[in-house]
Amino acid sequence: MEKSKVLIIGGTGYLGRRLVKASLALGHETYILHRPEIGINIDKVEMLVSFKMQGAHLVPGSFKDLNSLVEAVKLVDVVICAISGVHVRSHQILLQLKLVEAIKEAGNVKRFLPSEFGMDPRKLMDTAMDPGKVTLDEKMVVRKAIEETGIPFTYVSANCFAGYFLGGLCQFGKILPSRDAVIIHGDGNKKAIYNNEDDIATYTIKTIDDPRTLNKTIYISPPKNILSQREVVQIWEKLIGKELQKITLSKEDFLVSMKVLDYAQQVGLSHYHDVCYEGCLTSFKIGDEEEASKLYPEVKYTTVEDYLKRYV
Ligand code: NDP
Numbered sequence: 001m002e003k004s005k006v007l008i009i010g011g012t013g014y015l016g017r018r019l020v021k022a023s024l025a026l027g028h029e030t031y032i033l034h035r036p037e038i039g040i041n042i043d044k045v046e047m048l049v050s051f052k053m054q055g056a057h058l059v060p061g062s063f064k065d066l067n068s069l070v071e072a073v074k075l076v077d078v079v080i081c082a083i084s085g086v087h088v089r090s091h092q093i094l095l096q097l098k099l100v101e102a103i104k105e106a107g108n109v110k111r112f113l114p115s116e117f118g119m120d121p122r123k124l125m126d127t128a129m130d131p132g133k134v135t136l137d138e139k140m141v142v143r144k145a146i147e148e149t150g151i152p153f154t155y156v157s158a159n160c161f162a163g164y165f166l167g168g169l170c171q172f173g174k175i176l177p178s179r180d181a182v183i184i185h186g187d188g189n190k191k192a193i194y195n196n197e198d199d200i201a202t203y204t205i206k207t208i209d210d211p212r213t214l215n216k217t218i219y220i221s222p223p224k225n226i227l228s229q230r231e232v233v234q235i236w237e238k239l240i241g242k243e244l245q246k247i248t249l250s251k252e253d254f255l256v257s258m259k260v261l262d263y264a265q266q267v268g269l270s271h272y273h274d275v276c277y278e279g280c281l282t283s284f285k286i287g288d289e290e291e292a293s294k295l296y297p298e299v300k301y302t303t304v305e306d307y308l309k310r311y312v
Contacts, residue, residue, distance in 0.1 A: 132270025
């Protein structure tokens with residue numbers, strides 16, 4: 001079967017650049033939206049040029065110009081959007097309503113993967129804590145528009161990005177592992193799911209031509225990466241040959257500490273609350289046909305231990 005042509009939007013972003021690499025590596029003709037708004041941002045421009053040299057096509061287009069989006073979308077079979085959605089960086093989830101409009105007008109797209117890649121908003125929106133719930137609510141607004149328009153879709157629920165969560169041993173505001181003491185959330189026994197962002201990108205690209213994932217939510221929940229914070233810390237301690245001091249942070253104290261932070265940080269902390277204190281990512285069951293490592297056993301995913309080795 002011929003591989004789909006793919007348009008990646010947000011291709012210079014934290015996840016987007018990995019999606020571009022995975023799409024090229026898996027042999028898809030790959031197009032990347034080149035927004036005029038990036039101007040002389042040399043890092044972004046250089047990244048785009050390097051992708052072009054690896055075989056990707058750059059397509060001019062802007063969210064301020066619907067027609068340019070329609071023209072970009074017409075070039076491909078599949079659109080993947082990795083627009084920003086983390087408040088402490090940038091948050092543009094609702095801009096995707098423009099993209100839905102463009103995909104509807106173009107009328108040729110066989111699959112759209114919106115910028116999701118986190119916790120499943122449909123499963124968790126009712127229990128998500130404010131103000132972080134806003135991210136799930138906005139992702140639901142986009143889903144509703146996609147489904148009402150009848151655009152074929154796949155939603156990728158990627159659980160925790162390893163760079164954010166494993167890097168800091170699940171401590172908010174840290175992205176490198178501690179070597180002396182670690183803050184443990186509550187009893188530290190709630191399970192979460194950690195994924196290398198390159199693996200997330202590979203699994204995402206795997207879904208796009210797969211009839212099993214059409215109009216479905218796919219969860220990236222590889223069994224070896226479903227661990228509690230204490231288990232993550234234990235793996236790190238074994239790697240560095242040293243026991244860390246454990247400082248327990250109760251849920252009540254965590255909630256008090258949130259109050260002095262700005263809105264963007266509070267959004268982030270609410271996600272940590274849901275993941276680390278409530279165990280939201282493992283609060284529901286999924287079937288084998290919905291889980292990426294079962295659908296694609298040929299992908300050798302990065303285990304938590306292997307990921308943590310990069311910091312030793
Ligand atoms: P980034 O913050 O890296 O931004 C991605 C891209 O968004 C940018 O590169 C840019 O694309 C585009 N963008 C930013 N602002 C605008 C704008 N005003 N107009 C148009 N495009 C814009 O995103 P992430 O990679 O961090 O996030 C991608 C997704 O992953 C989000 O849905 C987010 O919620 C999710 N996520 C999940 C995490 C988890 O732990 N599960 C952690 C982090 C993110 P361009 O290349 O065109 O400049």
